[in-house]
Amino acid sequence: IRSKVIGCGSFLPKKVLTNNDLAEMVDTSDEWVVQRTGIKQRHIAAEGELTSDLALGAAQNALASAGIDASDVDTIILATATPDNTFPATAVTVQARLGITHGAAFDVHAVCSGFVFAMTTADAYIKAGLSKRCLVIGAETFSRILDWQDRTTCVLFGDGAGAVVLEASQGAGTTADTGILTSHLRSDGRHKDKLFVDGGPSSTQTVGHLRMEGREVFKHAVGMITDVIEDAYKATGTSSEDLDWFIPHQANKRIIDASAKKLGIDPAKVVTTVQWHGNTSAASIPLALDIAVKDGRVKKNDLIMLEAMGGGFTWGSVLLRW
Ligand code: ACO
Numbered sequence: 001i002r003s004k005v006i007g008c009g010s011f012l013p014k015k016v017l018t019n020n021d022l023a024e025m026v027d028t029s030d031e032w033v034v035q036r037t038g039i040k041q042r043h044i045a046a047e048g049e050l051t052s053d054l055a056l057g058a059a060q061n062a063l064a065s066a067g068i069d070a071s072d073v074d075t076i077i078l079a080t081a082t083p084d085n086t087f088p089a090t091a092v093t094v095q096a097r098l099g100i101t102h103g104a105a106f107d108v109h110a111v112c113s114g115f116v117f118a119m120t121t122a123d124a125y126i127k128a129g130l131s132k133r134c135l136v137i138g139a140e141t142f143s144r145i146l147d148w149q150d151r152t153t154c155v156l157f158g159d160g161a162g163a164v165v166l167e168a169s170q171g172a173g174t175t176a177d178t179g180i181l182t183s184h185l186r187s188d189g190r191h192k193d194k195l196f197v198d199g200g201p202s203s204t205q206t207v208g209h210l211r212m213e214g215r216e217v218f219k220h221a222v223g224m225i226t227d228v229i230e231d232a233y234k235a236t237g238t239s240s241e242d243l244d245w246f247i248p249h250q251a252n253k254r255i256i257d258a259s260a261k262k263l264g265i266d267p268a269k270v271v272t273t274v275q276w277h278g279n280t281s282a283a284s285i286p287l288a289l290d291i292a293v294k295d296g297r298v299k300k301n302d303l304i305m306l307e308a309m310g311g312g313f314t315w316g317s318v319l320l321r322w
Pocket residue numbers: 027028029032033036037112151152153155156195212214215217218221249250251252255279309310311
C-alpha cells in the first residue's frame with residue numbers, strides 16, 4: 001500500500017506586512033532582513049482570523065484539487081504549534097466546519113517539522129489500514145506568539161496554511177510507485193531551550209512568546225538534517241541526483257541554500273517561497289509545494305524530497321513520487 005497525494009491546496013491571510021512596515025515598528029531595515037533571511041514580506045492573520053480559518057481554506061482548496069467531497073475523507077491530521085485553543089484540537093474544528101461527522105481528527109505538534117511529522121503519521125495510518133483518505137494540514141498563526149518588540153524574532157515569521165489529501169493506493173513496492181516512498185523522523189529534546197515559547201497551560205498559564213537563540217538554531221538547522229536525508233536515500237536506493245524537487249521547510253534563505261549545498265542538490269531543484277511568506281512553521285512546506293504544483297514546476301512522476309527542522313529540536317524527511 002502506498003499513500004498517494006491526490007490533491008493539494010493552500011491559504012494565506014490577505015494582510016501583507018513588508019519589511020518596510022516592520023521598520024516602522026522595530027529598529028530594523030528591509031536591507032538587513034533580506035540580507036540575513038531572504039524574507040521580503042509575510043502574511044498576517046486579521047484580528048479574529050484563527051488558525052482553523054486558514055486551515056479550512058487550505059483544506060477546501062486541497063479537496064477541490066483532489067476532486068473529492070469532504071465526506072470522502074476519514075482522517076484529518078493537522079500540524080500546528082498555534083492552535084485556536086489549548087484544547088480541543090484545531091483539527092476537530094476543521095472537521096466540523098467541513099461537515100464531517102465520521103472518522104477521526106487530531107493535531108500533531110512538532111513545530112516547524114510538524115508537516116513532515118503529520119505526513120509520516122498519515123502514511124503510517126494508511127499503511128496500517130486505519131485510514132483510506134487522509135487530509136493532512138499544516139496551519140499556523142505565529143503572529144500571535146511573537147514578541148513584536150523583539151526585532152531578532154518578529155521579522156522572521158508569518159501566518160498561513162497548506163494541505164494535501166493522501167489516498168491509499170496499490171503500489172508495486174518499487175521507487176517507481178507514486179506516493180510516499182519513505183519517511184524518517186528524529187528529535188533531540190536536549191536542545192529544547194534553543195527555540196521555545198515561554199508560556200503554556202502547565203507552566204505559566206499564559207500563551208507566551210517565541211524565544212530563540214538564532215545562531216545556535218542556524219548552526220543546527222544546517223548540520224542536523226543530513227541523517228534523515230541520507231536515510232531516505234538508503235531506504236530507496238536513490239541519491240540527490242535523482243531528485244526532481246527539494247522542498248525544505250522555509251525558515252531562512254541562507255539555511256535553505258546552505259542545506260542544499262551540503263546535500264549536493266542543484267539550486268535549480270530547490271523550491272523557495274520564504275521571500276513571500278517568511279517562516280510559517282508547519283505550513284511552510286505544503287504552501288511551497290502547492291505553489292510549485294500550481295505554477296507547473298512539479299509534474300506527474302517527479303521525485304520530491306520534503307525536509308524540515310524545528311523546535312525541540314525535531315527534524316525529518318519525506319520522499320515521495322508525485
Ligand atoms: N534588524 C536589524 N538588526 C538586527 C535584527 C533586525 N531584525 N535582528 C538582530 N539584529 C542585530 C543584532 O542585534 C546584532 O547586533 P549587534 O552586533 O549590535 O549585537 C546583529 O544584528 C547581528 O545579530 P546576529 O543574531 O548575530 O545575526 P545573524 O547573522 O546570526 O542573523 C538570524 C540572525 C537571521 C536570526 C540568524 O541567526 C538565523 O537565521 N537563525 C536561524 C533562525 C531561524 O531561522 N529560526 C527559525 C525557526 S527554526 C526553524 O524553523 C528551523
